[in-house]
Amino acid sequence: MNLTLHVWRQAGPSTEGAFATYEARDISGDMSFLEMMDVVNEGLIERGEQPVAFDHDCREGICGSCGMMINGVAHGPMKATATCQLFMRHFHDGDAIHVEPWRARAFPVIKDLVVDRSALDRVIAAGGFITAPTGGARDANNILIAKTNADDAMDAAACIGCGACVAACPNGSASLFTGAKITHLGQLPQGQSERDRRVLQMVAQMDEEGFGGCTWHGECQEACPKNISLDVIARMNHDFLVASWTGAGDKRD
Amino acid sequence: MFWRSTIGKKMVMSVTGLIMVGFVLVHMLGNLQIFEGAARINAYSHFLHFTINELLWLLRIILLVSVILHIVAAIQLTRIDRAARPVGYERKEPQAATIASRSMRWGGLALALFIVFHLLHLTTGTIHPVPFVPGDVYANMVGGFQMWWVTLIYVLAMIALGLHIFHGAWSSIRTLGVNRPKARPTRRPIAAAVAVAVWAGFTLVPVAIFFGWVR
Numbered sequence: 001m002n003l004t005l006h007v008w009r010q011a012g013p014s015t016e017g018a019f020a021t022y023e024a025r026d027i028s029g030d031m032s033f034l035e036m037m038d039v040v041n042e043g044l045i046e047r048g049e050q051p052v053a054f055d056h057d058c059r060e061g062i063c064g065s066c067g068m069m070i071n072g073v074a075h076g077p078m079k080a081t082a083t084c085q086l087f088m089r090h091f092h093d094g095d096a097i098h099v100e101p102w103r104a105r106a107f108p109v110i111k112d113l114v115v116d117r118s119a120l121d122r123v124i125a126a127g128g129f130i131t132a133p134t135g136g137a138r139d140a141n142n143i144l145i146a147k148t149n150a151d152d153a154m155d156a157a158a159c160i161g162c163g164a165c166v167a168a169c170p171n172g173s174a175s176l177f178t179g180a181k182i183t184h185l186g187q188l189p190q191g192q193s194e195r196d197r198r199v200l201q202m203v204a205q206m207d208e209e210g211f212g213g214c215t216w217h218g219e220c221q222e223a224c225p226k227n228i229s230l231d232v233i234a235r236m237n238h239d240f241l242v243a244s245w246t247g248a249g250d251k252r253d
Numbered sequence: 254m255f256w257r258s259t260i261g262k263k264m265v266m267s268v269t270g271l272i273m274v275g276f277v278l279v280h281m282l283g284n285l286q287i288f289e290g291a292a293r294i295n296a297y298s299h300f301l302h303f304t305i306n307e308l309l310w311l312l313r314i315i316l317l318v319s320v321i322l323h324i325v326a327a328i329q330l331t332r333i334d335r336a337a338r339p340v341g342y343e344r345k346e347p348q349a350a351t352i353a354s355r356s357m358r359w360g361g362l363a364l365a366l367f368i369v370f371h372l373l374h375l376t377t378g379t380i381h382p383v384p385f386v387p388g389d390v391y392a393n394m395v396g397g398f399q400m401w402w403v404t405l406i407y408v409l410a411m412i413a414l415g416l417h418i419f420h421g422a423w424s425s426i427r428t429l430g431v432n433r434p435k436a437r438p439t440r441r442p443i444a445a446a447v448a449v450a451v452w453a454g455f456t457l458v459p460v461a462i463f464f465g466w467v468r
């Protein structure tokens with residue numbers, strides 16, 4: 001199939017960007033969106049132009065590197081699908097496709113479709129970890145965890161940190177991301193000792209990075225390639241309320 | 254720490270919003286007494302203003318503080334949220350946001366203006382087409398809704414209020430960390446019921462008066 005792409009081109013972080021139009025010819029439906037971009041880039045390189053920069057790594061939906069706004073939807077039209085797992089068979093011959101980078105103050109554009117998502121890393125560094133010593137693998141069921149808690153924790157742990165929630169949120173909020181990590185660790189026994197401190201520090205960092213607040217539009221949940229539920233935001237708020245109320249987070253360093 | 258964070262501010266908005274929802278429900282039920290005649294609703298007004306006068310003032314103060322906190326937090330959060338996306342998308346297709354969720358800010362502003370209008374209209378009697386008689390609630394209401402544009406303002410404002418509550422009542426509960434209302438943004442029966450009840454209960458009175466069902 002043949003497609004027309006309107007792609008955001010921006011040479012560097014501080015240069016002005018603009019949309020450029022490219023033709024993508026002879027695209028197979030079995031190509032992923034990124035493979036289609038590869039084909040376009042090969043054409044650009046042959047013509048001596050700069051290829052379109054986009055972030056990618058695993059191309060199997062687990063690393064969270066890839067991500068772009070495709071026709072106004074984060075990661076494109078398929079639900080629970082990262083851009084690298086989006087196949088061209090979901091488009092039609094002759095389609096025009098808009099491709100834009102994630103837009104958020106906390107995600108400055110580095111080049112073309114590549115944005116700097118290290119704000120999310122700093123949110124994790126503020127408290128998204130446990131300090132329990134990790135040794136050799138334990139025996140299964142050494143620590144008993146209720147099935148519902150294990151399920152909720154693992155659902156939240158599926159977050160790949162792609163930033164689609166921020167990109168899709170009308171407020172540029174990272175609540176789904178932060179809530180996912182807080183839910184993941186907060187549901188497990190190993191995460192309890194830092195639970196109060198974690199939520200206060202991660203929320204403070206999230207605000208400091210310039211992300212917006214949650215107004216429960218639910219756009220993040222729709223955009224998430226890992227289907228993470230809005231419930232994680234309610235859990236984050238619950239932990240935040242408890243930790244603020246008891247002041248427990250402030251007592252430890 | 255609490256107030257400085259976006260979540261803390263949002264929780265303040267939730268609590269104050271729920272206080273206002275409670276007020277609005279009682280107010281709406283009070284209004285419906287107009288269908289039981291002048292004596293009944295004027296007696297209710299007398300009860301509020303004289304029998305429980307101190308309590309009334311306490312409630313008014315709580316309400317005023319709630320309104321102020323709600324608006325201050327809303328303005329601050331709106332500015333934070335706007336700043337979070339300095340460069341917008343050329344194309345953005347909403348996937349889940351409802352009319353209610355997207356009209357919270359403009360709808361909230363409209364409601365704030367409406368409240369001022371409403372207080373000047375039926376509480377102080379400053380804007381009033383017929384002579385305002387303090388204490389004669391029945392006459393003031395019947396007189397107040399003879400003009401088509403006054404009635405229209407109320408009808409439109411109540412649509413805004415219904416939408417605001419439909420999103421606000423649901424999201425407040427979730428903001429406060431309650432996981433219960435499930436994460437399906439469009440399925441929220443309790444918020445829908447409250448929103449429809451408030452909208453219908455409030456809209457009924459001016460419409461009934463305007464069309465002469467209550468005179």
Ligand code: FES
Pocket residue numbers: 055056057058059060061062063064065066067082083084085160
């Ligand atoms: S490239 Fe790793 S998730 Fe898409």
